[in-house]
Amino acid sequence: MSSKALSAIIRHELAAQEVAALTRRIGVKLGHCPISRTPADNEWMLDEKGRLKTHLWQAFNHREPSDCGYGEVGLGEDGIADALSRGSEFACRHCKRAYQLILRRKKARQELGNARRAIRTIGRFALAAQGGAQ
Numbered sequence: 001m002s003s004k005a006l007s008a009i010i011r012h013e014l015a016a017q018e019v020a021a022l023t024r025r026i027g028v029k030l031g032h033c034p035i036s037r038t039p040a041d042n043e044w045m046l047d048e049k050g051r052l053k054t055h056l057w058q059a060f061n062h063r064e065p066s067d068c069g070y071g072e073v074g075l076g077e078d079g080i081a082d083a084l085s086r087g088s089e090f091a092c093r094h095c096k097r098a099y100q101l102i103l104r105r106k107k108a109r110q111e112l113g114n115a116r117r118a119i120r121t122i123g124r125f126a127l128a129a130q131g132g133a134q
Helices: 003-031 055-061 077-083 093-129
Strands: 063-065 072-074
Touching: 003 093, 055 077, 055 093, 077 093
Parallel strands: none
Antiparallel strands: 063 072
8 A cells, every 4th residue: 555545544534533532522511511401301492303402502593683684694603602602692611612622623524524535536546547447
């Protein structure tokens, strides 16, 4: 196996492990949210998929009138971070940390996709070199 192929495989595995680790850490942080610690026997605390409506969920689903005056828009990345900050509407340090981890996982997933494309490119070249179909 060439060093280029091995490097691409290692890059892919590192990115996959980082995505998995960040996903676990996000779950732990959301588990510390005060809303997650209350009994979930009230229907209003669950969304349509049965997930708890944590502060992070509320920030993701918050809608405001759009600037153009037509319809509603959600918060952007900065707006969500601000909404989770101390003194804000959905203030929760656990959900804010989970959101920071979500942003890191987003970058890790991009790296995972880049690594996957690199592996596929190496595979296509190897297949072409052997006279196979592309």
